[in-house]
Amino acid sequence: MEAIELMEALIEESSWSKARISRQLGMLPQTLNNRFKKANSPKVSFMVDVLNLLGYDLVAVPKGSNLPRGSVVVDPPVED
Numbered sequence: 001m002e003a004i005e006l007m008e009a010l011i012e013e014s015s016w017s018k019a020r021i022s023r024q025l026g027m028l029p030q031t032l033n034n035r036f037k038k039a040n041s042p043k044v045s046f047m048v049d050v051l052n053l054l055g056y057d058l059v060a061v062p063k064g065s066n067l068p069r070g071s072v073v074v075d076p077p078v079e080d
Contacts, residue, residue, distance in 0.1 A: 003042050005076050010054050024053055 001009070011018065035046055048058050048060040061067065 001073065001075060003047060004036055005073055006074055007042075007050050007054075008036065009048065010056065014054050016054060021050060021053055025049055032078070 007028070011021070018032055018036075019029050022029045025032065035042060035054070052059050
């Protein structure tokens with residue numbers, strides 16, 4: 001799953017709306033929507049902010065590590 005798809009799925013599963021997230025992040029809903037449209041490479045700071053609101057941490061672990069239950073792996077963006 002790619003980063004944007006992951007955040008979209010987590011928002012869908014949560015009680016949060018994009019409008020609420022944009023208010024909490026102090027940005028216009030249009031700005032938030034534009035960030036979700038920018039292909040497959042959101043800034044890490046944006047991902048951290050959104051994931052934090054949804055109750056997740058963004059972490060890096062060595063490949064092959066046992067991940068805790070509920071973890072999601074983000075795939076690298078696909079080159080066109």
